Amino acid sequence: MILASLPTPHLPKDSFELADDALLDIVQRQTIRYFWEGAHPVSGLARDRQKTTGDAPNDLVAIGGSGFGIMAIIVAVERGWVDRTDALGRLHRMLDLLEGSPCYHGMFPHFINGSTGDTIPFRRKDDGADIVETTFLFQGLICAREYLDQTTGEEQRLRDRINALLSQAEWDWFARKGKLYWHWSPRHGWAMNSPIEGWNECLLTFVLAAGSQHHAIDPDCYHDGFAGGPAFQNGRDHHGITLPLGPDFGGPLFFAHYSFCGLDPRGLNDRYANYWEQNVGHARINHLHCVLNSQNHQGYGADCWGLTASHGPTGYIAHAPDRDVGVITPSAALSSFPYVPDQAMAALRGFLAKPRKRIWGRFGFVDAFCENRNWYARTYLAINQGPIVAMIENHRTGLLWKLFMGAPEVRLGLARLGFTKPGTKQRNNNLGADANHASHARRNAAGLVAT
Template identity: 30%
Template sequence: MFKKRILGTLVVMTLLMLNLRVVAQNEGKLWEAWAQKEVTDLGDDHTGTTFSLSEDVRTPDGRASIRMTPSGKAEENKLAFPVTGADLAVWGDHAHLVLEVYLPSNIEQAPNTFFMGMGDVTGAWQWVDGGFGKPVGELNTGWNRIKFPITGPMKAISATGRYVIYMSFFYVDGQGAKKQLSQAFHIGNTYLIGESGASAGGGTEVDGFAAEVEALLKLDDEALLEAIARQTFDYFWEEANPTNGLIKDRSTPDSASSIAAVGFGLSAIPIAVDRGWITHQEGYDRVLLTLKTFENAVQGHEGFYFHFVDMKTGERVWDSEVSTIDTSLFIMGALTAGEYFKNTEVETLASALYERINWVDFAPDGTLVSMGWKPETGYLGSRWSHFDEGLLLYLLAMGSPTHPIPPEAWDQIERPVNVDGEYIFLPGETLFVYQYPLAWIDLRDREDRYANYFNNTQRACERNRQFAQRESDQVKTYQNGVWGISASDGPRGYKAYGATGPNSDGTAAPYASIACLPFTPEASLESIRGMLATYGPKVWAEYGFVSAFNAVVEWYSHEHIGIDQGDILLMIANYQDGFVWKLIAQNQYLQAGLKKAGFEEKRSDYAVTPAFLKEKLK
């Protein structure tokens, strides 16, 4: 296992970054409507919670706090605060509301889950929106700050309307069950934090991120990668619904869950346990909760799941398809966690979810698998017939112990070779398609009759970098060693960018070059340091690197995307010590899939096998 790097400069850096993060997020603009409230203004929303003014426990700025005493009979303890549209007008300029929560030292079971929502009571009651809050730093006794998202619908209010803000406080155990609270706790001030994190003290979250970048650049490569990995992991822990384990597609307040992001998250948790970022029990409980959600609540068809689902219910959203590739990414995460938590309910459930996938049903012609299914129209016409991330899907499908497809499917995949005969490629040259299968499967010393796919990915990473270098005189983004062109956000929305002239516009995705670490470590580290040194807090934020940026038009994403975070984290771990590769190497089903695909020990260090190259060049 990876040696815990918690000494020397890394400890100093970690403490510094945590301190900077807390300082940046703790401050904000006092919400006057809350500051001027009376205790009698607060309702319990039928939970039996009572409220009283407390002079004994004062807020950090010296005000009397409000004591909340649960009834001991309700699963959730709620606060209902009536406001006007005028009271909420200031929310339009802010991204989060921060609530102070005090937990007494003698409390036996304290709230650990927090939710804020809004109802419109101008006429008949209507739900507006809401979101889970998360602690700024660790949740401890004494004063804590809980940061709630202010979503788009919560900003789009009528100036003359009437509303109710609901805050819910409850305890969720390791199995996802809500437990009744009976002991009092306290709440204090609320603060509004702007889109840029503007704070009352004149500093900003951006200032904090700039200081983090400065600290990062002082680290050696080993400590730098560990720090990036640690911050990247927080996405999967903090942007998950703690009651069901579903993980957001992206870091926006109203994001749906992506089942692929959940798969990366399930792989991330064993990394976090091994590195000491969370406890073994915390990791096990979260994984088990997530798998049970997929067993019982997430909608799908024949063992596959809808691409995007509601964060609370697991139901289909956005008219999305039942996705075979995204289900495959989820299952890879489940199997990874199953191998880590061996001989437990997690392993049993992960295998059961895999075994119920009916690959045969999704291969209408008997071999090639459909990209998806919709209840309105049936199977999608497109098949996984071309070299891309679908390689991972076929290894799972052939290795299935219950519904395997024949090995002939592997040979029906079209594998074009680039004009120089260097490697099998995807014409659009979007980099993630080369990376995803190897995020889990160690192919360093294996080849099939077509390629050594590790070397093949290495060639793709090298070409991506070379393209950026050639363009750097005209394209500002790619200067100072920066590269990484792949599917990502961009100035005009999400696009499958790639290292070709027609498929690039100066946008770079940090995950793309970072996830090439196992293949091109020196070039990847050069890009990491180049991004941090050149763009600083424009590309570094709450969960590490942002999704994308384009210096040509001065566009910088403010968001993080789950699958990008996963690609970064898994590839750093594999570069460090092969962590995920070693776990999946223990899985009998994946090994069966590799055997059926014809993998054997590598013979040399080529990318394309000589026999296949000769065949393609005829």
């Protein structure tokens, strides 16, 4: 269990006086509770959302949110807040349900029932495979496999189970007409008709799809599909900042977070962008938009910024500078610590100045708030809470980046797509050259080693 020095959801009275690292400890530890104490009681997977006042009265589990939750649990183990053996048991329990859940050519749906594993439709025709949500689940599982690295006993068994699950993903089956498709339904087939194209949160999907040992996609799906889509390349000036990729003003900030909880953007390049410059620029534009506050939204400023997808007074919206209705989402700023640490810390301290009982609770900061309407969410959302923990940890230690970037399928996928990363040991002009270097022996039997 969590080694709680915070027995209640309330922040210490002297939190304003705490050093930055102490505040980050508090935020990470409290947010991790969403995925530990607030997890589904049967499977241990992440509930899609939780209330500030009590556990959700349903079995709705988020596949992508569970991947972020796995990463949060790894952080908790590394920092001594969760016992390694307890975490291992939780992960095995998650896999118990996942292994028995319906899959669609090896891919999971957006939502499943946390007790039975049955698919819960996201929309009427979205009742089958969601390869992007599956990507974020796999991101967490790969980090767990790399972190729990003992070669005997339950950790070895966990890695074998994860490898088996990863090997079943038929990425190439979802490649059609030169593009990679987001959804497939056993009832409705390709009716959702959602090719993954244009800059968004899905870069990691292409990396894992290209790095698959037995079901790899053709790299042209990335270059001609994703990178050839609308709103991929930008190159225009926004508040004095040139943005290499994406829609004008960057879009919602989760574009810079979801794939990059594991992918390390520092020095990561391909023919289209330097991804550190892309994400730093995106975060700075988002911050400056809120500081300039041309729409005069109440509360906006240097210590209150961050637009990304979240709940709001009128429902769930992908908030962005070009879709700004006055809703601030704490995850947007807090998950940007690696990119703009000073601005993120200013936001963290600014959030603490808001009404404590309305913005902070048992699982950390609430999902969003809108001071125009004196509205504070009474919910938390898995896909926003998870990146807070992961990206703060990457800012502090780089833990998850190190784990994920060392995985053979990740290195192979990046190499096949033409990525380079010169900053790592002078070897990464060809990321595939040592894709099987560090852990060849223990993964060879599972068929994951790059040759």
